[in-house]
Amino acid sequence: MDEAERAIGIARLAPWSLYLNHQGKHLALPLLRPDYLQPMLRGGDFSAGRERVRQACIAILQEADPEATEEDLLARIDPWALARRRGPHRYVDCLQTESRPPGDGGGWRTWIDALKPKGPIARLNTLDLSIPEPLLDELTHFVSTEAGLGRIISRRLVEETVTLRNACCPRPSQLQSGEMLVLATHVKAHPSVELAARFRRSTPVVLSVWKPGELGANHSLSNAAAQLEQLKRRLVRVCFEAYRQNGLLSQMDLQWIFQISSARVSELLRSAQREQNVIVPTPGTILDAGRSMTHKDIIVGLHLQGYSVREISRMTYHSPIAVDNYIGTFESVLVLKLYDMPPFLMARLLRRGVSLIEEHLNLIERLNIDERDLKEYLLKRGVSL
Structure with missing residues (x-):
């Protein structure tokens, strides 16, 4: 297929390649290979893999622009590496950790609601849905012979496979400068069903790593805090863009997209969630794949402040069913805690994992809910004690 397309001048971008239009030239910077x-497989850390990224990308950039420097590359794939040189050196020195009052999203909800990314399938045209007839016949015969399927079914299977391949490997004209296609975890790839990451259902999504005008404005940001704020918004944006294409980006995905460690990604996402009272869609918050409690903290906190399930759902971008489930589990743990039931029995009774029960117990402790408060809350909820 690649040879057939090259013969007629069709070029495609591999997944995880950041597409940039640099001085009128099309660049594809491979951020993950x-x-x-x-x-890392030999025991190194992410910085060792990141060094390989920089070596590969600087070669591509300098081929298009011989005068390009490492700083020119970092400004495109890891601007924080430049900003931190001017200080402060720690993320936590710039992060805001205080929550805003519910409903005060600092304008974030406005632009989050306005995100309407165009998925890879919607970008396909006739050129992507067709295949040279001789090649189609050859592949159809191969599938029919190897799988023992009829010719019509084999032909349809080949056509669907080619369409999926073309959706995952877009042509440069199908992307805007600053966009990248990645293979994200599907929103229905629940870990209880598909535990191993390599066997999880994936879906192609197109992300706006850079929006028009952002890359140029990035050089004018005055300090590290401003750079960090922009990075935080970009992280949140791509997570919501993926979610609206039925995909979820893990912290490991985000570390390659933005070339920062997963620990830094976690700090930024936690800061954004606490500061803006929004829940960023990731496998941890949507599929409960992980030990992060931030989204549960926010939902339970808003519930205790008197907000309804519908209001919490709107503010946190979670479905009402998910919100109700979090609140229900929290209240069940409250009742059982009142009777001093041990965590392992709570887990069996509620059909939840022991670790999840312990997380809710820790949340109750952090909220300083004593026995008197607990009884008062349950009485208000109509529980007879």
């Missing part, structure tokens, strides 16, 4: 993982 299998060879980048080799140092």
Whole structure:
């Protein structure tokens, strides 16, 4: 297929390639490739893999622009590496950790609601849905012979596979400068069903790593705090863009997209969630794949402040069913705690994991809910004690 397309002048971008229009030239900077993982598989950390990214990308950038420097590259794939040189050196020195009052999203909800990304399938045209007839016949015969399927079914299977391949490998003209296609975890890839990451259902999504005008304005940001605020918004944006294409980006995905460690990604997402009272869609918050309690903290906190399920759902971008489930589990743990039931029995009774029960118990402790408050709350909820 690749040879057939090259013969007629069709070029495609591999997944995880950041597409940039640099001085009128089309660049594809590969931010994730299998060879980048080799140092990490041998016991190294993310910085070793990131060094390989920079080596590969600077070669591509300098081929298009011989005068390009490492700083020119970092400004495009890791601007925080430049900003932190001017200080402060720690993320936590710039992060805001105080929550805003519910409903005060600082304008974030406005632009989050306005995000309407165009998915990869919607970008396909006739050129992507067709295949040279000789090649189609050859592949159809191969599938029919190997799988023992009829010719009509085999032909349809080949056509669907080619369409999926083309959706995952877009042509440069199908992306805007600053966009990138990645394979994200599907929103229905629940870990209880598909536990191993390599077997989880994936879906192609197109992300706006850079929006028009952002890359140029990035150089004019005056300090590290401003750079960090922009990075935080970009992280949140791509998470919501993926979610609206039925995809979820993990912290590991985000570390390659933005070339910062997963620990830094976690700090930024937690800061955004606490500061803006929004829940960023990730496998941890949507599929409960992970030990993060931030989204549960926010939902339970808003519930205790008197907000309805519908209001919490709107403010946190969670479905009403998910919100009700979090609140129900929290209230069940409250009742059982009143009777001093041990966590392992709570887990069996509620059919939840022991670790989840312990997380809710820790949340109750952090909220300083004593026995008197607990009884008062349950009485208000109509529980007879």
